Amino acid sequence: MKFISTRGQAPSLSFEDVILAGLASDGGLYVPEALPEFSPATIASWAGLSYQELAFEVMQPFVDGALSNTELKTIIDKAYADFRHPAIAPLVQTGHNEWVLELFQGPTLAFKDFALQFLGHLLDFVLTRRQQKVAVLGATSGDTGSAAIEGCRRCENIDIFILHPHQRVSEVQRRQMTTVLADNVFNIAVEGNFDDCQNAVKASFRDQSFLPDGRQLVAVNSINWARIMAQIVYYFYAALALGAPHRPVSFSVPTGNFGDIFAGYLAKQMGLPVQQLIIATNANDILHRCIANNDHSKQALQHSLSPSMDIMVSSNFERLLFDLYGRDGAQIRRLMQEFEDGTMHLAESALTSARSLFSSFRLDDARTLEIIKDVYTRGEYLLDPHTAIGVAAARAERWHQAHPMVCLATAHPAKFPDAITQALAEKQSEPSLPLHMQDLFDREERYQVLPNDLVQIQSFVRSTLS
Numbered sequence: 475m476k477f478i479s480t481r482g483q484a485p486s487l488s489f490e491d492v493i494l495a496g497l498a499s500d501g502g503l504y505v506p507e508a509l510p511e512f513s514p515a516t517i518a519s520w521a522g523l524s525y526q527e528l529a530f531e532v533m534q535p536f537v538d539g540a541l542s543n544t545e546l547k548t549i550i551d552k553a554y555a556d557f558r559h560p561a562i563a564p565l566v567q568t569g570h571n572e573w574v575l576e577l578f579q580g581p582t583l584a585f586k587d588f589a590l591q592f593l594g595h596l597l598d599f600v601l602t603r604r605q606q607k608v609a610v611l612g613a614t615s616g617d618t619g620s621a622a623i624e625g626c627r628r629c630e631n632i633d634i635f636i637l638h639p640h641q642r643v644s645e646v647q648r649r650q651m652t653t654v655l656a657d658n659v660f661n662i663a664v665e666g667n668f669d670d671c672q673n674a675v676k677a678s679f680r681d682q683s684f685l686p687d688g689r690q691l692v693a694v695n696s697i698n699w700a701r702i703m704a705q706i707v708y709y710f711y712a713a714l715a716l717g718a719p720h721r722p723v724s725f726s727v728p729t730g731n732f733g734d735i736f737a738g739y740l741a742k743q744m745g746l747p748v749q750q751l752i753i754a755t756n757a758n759d760i761l762h763r764c765i766a767n768n769d770h771s772k773q774a775l776q777h778s779l780s781p782s783m784d785i786m787v788s789s790n791f792e793r794l795l796f797d798l799y800g801r802d803g804a805q806i807r808r809l810m811q812e813f814e815d816g817t818m819h820l821a822e823s824a825l826t827s828a829r830s831l832f833s834s835f836r837l838d839d840a841r842t843l844e845i846i847k848d849v850y851t852r853g854e855y856l857l858d859p860h861t862a863i864g865v866a867a868a869r870a871e872r873w874h875q876a877h878p879m880v881c882l883a884t885a886h887p888a889k890f891p892d893a894i895t896q897a898l899a900e901k902q903s904e905p906s907l908p909l910h911m912q913d914l915f916d917r918e919e920r921y922q923v924l925p926n927d928l929v930q931i932q933s934f935v936r937s938t939l940s
């Protein structure tokens with residue numbers, strides 16, 4: 475299988491090269507030249523497979539010979555070995571035809587573990603085989619960072635640098651990153667927001683001349699194709715458990731960088747009967763405004779109670795646009811150039827297609843607190859603030875009157891104790907951290923605060939590596 479850039483001017487790459495590439499050299503994102511498609515009979519034959527067995531079936535066509543089947547199976551088994559629930563991604567029913575898919579059973583309590591445990595083991599395998607040492611550079615609004623560090627910290631061939639927005643992540647999220655004192659782990663708190671961190675990462679990928687000789691950057695954000703690929707699996711897993719392919723299933727997805735819901739869109743393109751995909755945003759609602767009013771314009775980033783979704787520029791939206799514009803790289807270059815000035819207007823045909831694929835919803839902080847309280851006091855579930863936005867969106871849309879609706883639970887509520895306490899107004903309702911994190915607040919922290927300045931960030935990376 476070959477991977478091509480959304481901007482049409484970078485060389486096409488193999489699977490192994492694409493996972494090491496990050497951004498394409500023309501600034502675009504890599505996507506498969508053609509997607510594998512699974513027939514209803516094939517999907518039906520997967521009923522009852524374990525999560526790991528299903529992951530192999532879904533991902534193997536992308537890997538396409540870069541790893542032997544045994545190697546891929548071993549990497550998958552290692553990736554999901556440390557999840558706390560035997561189902562890996564358990565479904566919990568929270569209402570009529572409504573389920574929460576718990577994607578926070580991995581080591582760092584967020585859905586990012588699904589792809590980053592896999593990517594960590596995959597990189598370890600590939601880099602050892604190539605005898606290559608790389609520098610991982612990532613940006614996080616709170617969850618990718620700790621999941622990437624957890625996935626990479628034992629890899630001898632990786633030094634990992636994670637940029638997070640200073641004082642804009644929850645304390646639990648910060649400590650999950652900064653208390654990992656391994657010699658190859660470096661946390662940088664940038665005096666800016668997530669978009670600033672992501673811009674610094676993308677600029678560094680575009681021009682890697684600041685690195686010491688022989689080093690190459692590798693991405694752990696969802697610009698890395700392997701991230702998206704591993705996230706497709708749980709859409710199949712949840713839908714199969716609820717009767718697919720014999721009945722369609724809908725998904726409500728709390729959305730920031732558009733990676734998670736893009737994986738759901740791909741599952742549908744690959745043959746999964748997905749009835750509806752709901753883009754659920756917080757007050758940073760560029761994607762909702764785009765779908766609702768064709769208003770894809772940058773606004774000042776707001777600090778919300780769902781900080782991991784405090785994102786204005788959603789990287790993976792470009793991958794969707796590529797499909798909506800008939801995979802025409804020139805059109806995407808023009809659109810992304812237009813967006814540099816702060817806004818982009820979709821062509822009528824692209825907007826119509828987007829609206830047929832997705833609905834969208836926005837929830838502010840006050841209503842996020844209300845839904846957490848409401849769902850908890852009815853004895854239904856304790857939602858984290860990100861998941862709460864997805865559940866509110868699902869309930870507003872009412873798509874699940876006839877078919878199952880799966881709300882992706884993207885983080886464990888214990889990562890956001892302040893929001894939970896605010897919602898429930900009782901200290902004792904603060905959710906407790908799992909056993910392996912009980913001493914998190916006693917652990918030593920290490921991180922570097924830097925201004926939002928590319929030169930200073932790059933010089934920190936360079937001098938650390940030298």
Ligand SMILES: Cc1ncc(COP(=O)(O)O)c(C=O)c1O
Nearest residue numbers: 617730731732733734782884885
């Ligand atoms: C807890 C949580 N929920 C939802 C999201 C949104 O996911 P995505 O960026 O893939 O849209 C993120 C991160 O972005 C997150 O950390």
Ligand SMILES: N[C@@H](CCOP(=O)(O)O)C(=O)O
Nearest residue numbers: 614615616617618695696731
């Ligand atoms: N919410 C994310 C933001 C980065 O998204 P990614 O999926 O591209 O890594 C985070 O928690 O860091």
